[in-house]
Amino acid sequence: MAVVHLWKNILKLALPSIATFSSMTLTGMITLILVGRLGPSAIAIVGVSNVLMYNTWALFAGLNESVNYLVSQNYGEQTMREGNERTQIALCISACLSVGVFLASFFTPYAVLVAMGVSHPLAALGAPYLQARFIAFSFTLLTNVFYAYMRGVGDTKTPMYISLATNVLLVVLTYGLTYGHFGLPDLGLVGAGWSMVVTEFLGFAASVAVYYGRYHAQFHTRTWLAMARSQVRLILVETVKLSVMELSMSLGMLVFTACITRLGTDAIAANEIALNILSLGFMPANGFGMAATVAVGQEIGRGQPQAAKTVGLHTLLLGLMFMALFSICLWLFALPATHIYTSDARVALLAVSLIHIASFIQLFDGGGIVLSGGLRGVGDTTFLFRMSLILNWLLFIPMTIVVTRVLDWGQAGAWLALCTLLVGIAVANLWRYLSIRWELMVTKSQGVRERDTHQPTASNTSV
Structure with missing residues (x-):
């Protein structure tokens, strides 16, 4: 019960x-x-x-x-x-x-x-x-x-x-x-x-x-x-970290789109159709990610770090169940869905191949988003900030450029790079979530008060 x-x-x-x-x-x-x-x-x-x-x-x-x-x-x-x-x-x-x-x-x-x-x-x-x-x-x-x-x-x-x-x-x-x-x-x-x-x-x-x-x-x-100056500083620092994280993702996708644009009209059309359909899958993931942030954050505030860890994992489980259902629907109905957008058989088949690839990584994508929400609830924004920079600027963007411009792997290569990014985010976030020393977790408020009073006690920066 x-x-x-x-x-x-x-x-x-x-x-x-x-x-x-x-x-x-x-x-x-x-x-x-x-x-x-x-x-x-x-x-x-x-x-x-x-x-x-x-x-x-x-x-x-x-x-x-x-x-x-x-x-x-x-x-x-x-x-x-x-x-x-x-x-x-x-x-x-x-x-x-x-x-x-x-x-x-x-x-x-x-x-x-x-x-x-x-x-x-x-x-x-x-x-x-x-x-x-x-x-x-x-x-x-x-x-x-x-x-x-x-x-x-x-x-x-x-x-x-x-x-x-x-x-x-x-x-x-x-x-x-x-x-x-x-x-x-x-x-x-x-x-x-x-x-x-x-x-x-x-x-x-x-x-x-x-x-x-x-x-x-x-x-x-x-x-x-x-x-208070400490609160202004906190808001500004957290805002910069989370904005850089989001901007790294959006710029990575901008480079991804630009590389595919060079592959021709059919590739562009198929890519846009696939991404448009896949965007529907982000909705349950974002919803559960938001729930994870709020639920984990509230439990941390109540001084119940183990309960925070538990509610985050249950949110992940529910999110993965929704994403699994969506992945099955993607696989079964990919072709009819593409025909809503185009009557061109070549474009439709190319889009279907991309959707089938994506259906296999929906669980990683959704899981990464939910875990990211849980880590925000803890206040571990520094990790999210650093991993976003590393995975986008040192992995995803260079890999996309190399596989499309140097190795000439075409659209399949670009989507391989995207899949690698999503799997990397999910694995990194899961490792971080499970390796946190939850018993030491406190709110940002406590961390600010401890710094203001110069008390070197545990805070949620020690993860």
């Missing part, structure tokens, strides 16, 4: 997060289909913009990821005043970054598109759309911090409700503003961009209402707190 209760608690955290991430992915696919009716130029602009925004997100992702695990520890430790202080610091940093992104949106879109290799006429057409995407992201930066706080206190349903509502509205507004339906102006591609501005602002407004409204009665979130 104890295991059943544990699994129920894990699923309560994971399933809403899976729904949130899945709705975002599905919405992106639907909006691309809607915009695709404008022609190849619109698809190209949206595609390049998506790559840019993904890397921009990775650049700042460490801010909300640090808030997520730190607040989860504070919640378990019942030191939510400190959790509010850390969130307040993150919001101030995020607000400054948002202003910078907003101002940059008026000067940089055209130059950025040209730098990405887009022709000048296409860049002129796409600049207003990319400007709207940057403006929308200025709200996303703040919303992500609020979401991280909500998940840190175990509330994964509220971000789900807000995301589902805004994503449905995004589809409606994209259709209406792009083509002039529902009495809305016909703005074309720019309309699709401004649809994101509207929905991201509404998501931000809803998050503000929850944080400063409903949460105030329980967590006193409206109280302005003096921001």
